[in-house]
Amino acid sequence: MEKRDLVIIGGGSAGMAAAVAAYDKGVHDILILERTEFLGGILNQCIHNGFGLHEFKEELTGPEFFTRFVKQVEERGIEYKLSANVVGVTKDKVVTYFSGEDGCVEVQAKAIVMAAGCYERNAGAIGIPGDRPSGVITAGQAQLYLNAYGYMVGKKVFILGSGDIGLIMARRMTLEGAKVLGVAELMPYSNGLERNIQQCLKDFDIPLYLSHTVTKVIGKGKLEAIEISQVDERMKPIPGTEKRFEVDTLLLSIGLIPNNDLLDKAGIEASKTRGAKVDSRMMTLSAPGIFSAGNVLHVHDLVDYVVAEGRTAGEGAAAYIKGELKPSEEGILTEAGKGIGYVVPAKLDLDAPGDALEVKFRVSRPSKNVYVVYSQGGVPIKKILKLAIIPSEMEIYKLPKNLLKADGGPLTVSLEPKEEK
Amino acid sequence: MAVELTCIVCPRGCHLHVDDDLNVTGNSCPRGAVYGKQEVSNPVRTLTSTVVVEGSGHLWVCPVKTDVAIPKGKLFDAMKEVNAVKAKVPVHIGDVLLKGIAGTEANLIATREILD
Numbered sequence: 001m002e003k004r005d006l007v008i009i010g011g012g013s014a015g016m017a018a019a020v021a022a023y024d025k026g027v028h029d030i031l032i033l034e035r036t037e038f039l040g041g042i043l044n045q046c047i048h049n050g051f052g053l054h055e056f057k058e059e060l061t062g063p064e065f066f067t068r069f070v071k072q073v074e075e076r077g078i079e080y081k082l083s084a085n086v087v088g089v090t091k092d093k094v095v096t097y098f099s100g101e102d103g104c105v106e107v108q109a110k111a112i113v114m115a116a117g118c119y120e121r122n123a124g125a126i127g128i129p130g131d132r133p134s135g136v137i138t139a140g141q142a143q144l145y146l147n148a149y150g151y152m153v154g155k156k157v158f159i160l161g162s163g164d165i166g167l168i169m170a171r172r173m174t175l176e177g178a179k180v181l182g183v184a185e186l187m188p189y190s191n192g193l194e195r196n197i198q199q200c201l202k203d204f205d206i207p208l209y210l211s212h213t214v215t216k217v218i219g220k221g222k223l224e225a226i227e228i229s230q231v232d233e234r235m236k237p238i239p240g241t242e243k244r245f246e247v248d249t250l251l252l253s254i255g256l257i258p259n260n261d262l263l264d265k266a267g268i269e270a271s272k273t274r275g276a277k278v279d280s281r282m283m284t285l286s287a288p289g290i291f292s293a294g295n296v297l298h299v300h301d302l303v304d305y306v307v308a309e310g311r312t313a314g315e316g317a318a319a320y321i322k323g324e325l326k327p328s329e330e331g332i333l334t335e336a337g338k339g340i341g342y343v344v345p346a347k348l349d350l351d352a353p354g355d356a357l358e359v360k361f362r363v364s365r366p367s368k369n370v371y372v373v374y375s376q377g378g379v380p381i382k383k384i385l386k387l388a389i390i391p392s393e394m395e396i397y398k399l400p401k402n403l404l405k406a407d408g409g410p411l412t413v414s415l416e417p418k419e420e421k
Numbered sequence: 422m423a424v425e426l427t428c429i430v431c432p433r434g435c436h437l438h439v440d441d442d443l444n445v446t447g448n449s450c451p452r453g454a455v456y457g458k459q460e461v462s463n464p465v466r467t468l469t470s471t472v473v474v475e476g477s478g479h480l481w482v483c484p485v486k487t488d489v490a491i492p493k494g495k496l497f498d499a500m501k502e503v504n505a506v507k508a509k510v511p512v513h514i515g516d517v518l519l520k521g522i523a524g525t526e527a528n529l530i531a532t533r534e535i536l537d
């Protein structure tokens with residue numbers, strides 16, 4: 001069997017950042033396996049700008065951003081294989097991949113970084129009632145067709161879900177001459193970034209229907225029309241509120257899910273996000289030497305944080321390969337308390353480098369004037385006032401290590417309303 | 422005419438009110454005032470799109486952007502010009518594919534390297 005120090009699954013931003021970081025820490029026997037024909041991952045189709053404000057202090061487009069990382073990979077001579085699809089991973093760190101060139105290959109790795117990104121929820125996932133015509137596709141698929149092949153999927157478009165990909169596509173298709181009739185969002189607030197609501201919808205007078213969902217898909221063979229309805233507090237459609245739109249395309253922008261099937265199948269414990277449970281170095285709790293970073297762990301809105309996570313994983317993997325990192329039973333488990341959707345990592349590792357440990361989380365719903373409370377074993381250790389906090393932006397807090405006690409019990413993140421004086 | 426807008430400079434999303442004399446209220450910090458003034462007096466956007474690329478065995482189109490932001494009102498005029506542009510391999514990031522797009526100072530530049 002082929003042997004490698006480090007195998008990286010996925011050549012997107014997280015995978016490339018991990019490879020570069022591990023290389024710079026002295027591990028040079030690295031193999032990146034990438035399923036598609038290109039490095040860069042999802043950024044191949046994200047031609048809009050808004051990437052890299054933290055990383056490079058400039059606003060780049062997706063392709064400009066990933067090209068800088070490809071250069072870093074190539075400058076170091078890090079080996080990568082394209083059109084190489086990983087089909088299996090074991091807890092013992094055997095990676096099986098398939099490529100047209102090599103056929104089916106098994107590689108024994110000393111460490112693995114899982115960086116396989118995420119996939120989109122599709123129509124099956126929400127069960128829209130009505131016909132099953134063509135013309136109903138995910139926003140990311142439509143983005144790939146248009147931005148990689150120059151093919152427009154439709155001329156009269158409606159979008160279900162206010163996720164960022166849908167918003168970006170609303171603008172892109174409008175500029176290409178399509179008519180986007182509206183965006184329906186089930187929740188009473190948008191799931192996209194405010195700047196995208198402004199620059200992708202308001203700029204082009206595209207209406208956003210909050211607390212609305214698609215209640216009917218109409219068309220034999222081809223999509224002809226859709227019907228949307230307002231929903232009540234329990235998300236049930238309210239009869240009599242139906243609106244009909246004649247469209248040839250319905251884009252779905254209803255959420256992204258970590259593409260973690262490989263680790264799931266290997267029997268590695270998953271968290272609330274459906275990514276693996278990891279510690280502060282991004283190492284999975286139930287399989288030492290297997291690391292996870294980027295959208296495969298939890299869905300990110302900023303590539304800068306994906307890159308930072310990739311680096312942590314790459315550095316951790318290098319330390320593990322060199323025998324400097326021993327899996328420990330100790331560490332502080334984390335929990336999502338009141339108002340919090342999820343917390344990453346699942347375990348804080350006081351031995352991890354630095355004076356502070358990163359805690360990343362998303363809130364369950366938008367709130368104003370609240371404290372984010374960090375408590376250990378039920379005792380508050382830090383309170384931070386937030387004037388506004390929203391689910392569409394991931395929060396990162398560097399929790400000083402000296403506030404934590406090794407035997408102080410689990411760390412809970414929760415929201416507490418600010419008391420009015 | 423007074424305008425209401427949401428500041429997009431940071432996640433707080435303050436609701437700005439900009440009056441006829443470009444006085445901004447509702448902002449919680451100075452950055453909001455700068456944004457509000459610019460947005461009402463001369464809103465500008467960076468246009469990103471794709472153009473056909475000839476001679477590549479892997480890609481049909483090449484992503485492009487305007488090298489500086491252009492007035493919002495010129496976006497559709499600029500798109501008409503973008504759609505007539507063709508690139509030829511090899512393409513490098515920053516290659517100028519069209520000068521002075523839609524009568525502005527901005528150039529259309531390639532944002533991807535396509536060598537073959």
Ligand SMILES: Cc1cc2nc3c(=O)[nH]c(=O)nc-3n(C[C@H](O)[C@H](O)[C@H](O)COP(=O)(O)OP(=O)(O)OC[C@H]3O[C@@H](n4cnc5c(N)ncnc54)[C@H](O)[C@@H]3O)c2cc1C
Nearest residue numbers: 010012013014035041042050086116117165294295302303
């Ligand atoms: C539409 C959209 C717009 C965005 N806009 C912005 C923005 O404006 N600004 C910003 O900062 N961030 C933005 N983001 C977020 C950020 O850019 C992404 O979250 C980030 O690029 C994800 O990187 P990743 O490496 O985790 O995943 P990906 O880039 O998805 O990379 C995963 C890679 O793994 C490969 N892979 C998957 N499975 C296998 C397998 N079995 N074998 C081999 N390879 C495999 C895939 O082919 C892919 O190349 C946006 C994201 C999206 C989707």
Ligand code: SF4
Nearest residue numbers: 428431434435450453
């Ligand atoms: S005004 Fe200041 S605080 Fe308010 S959203 Fe804009 S940048 Fe943020």
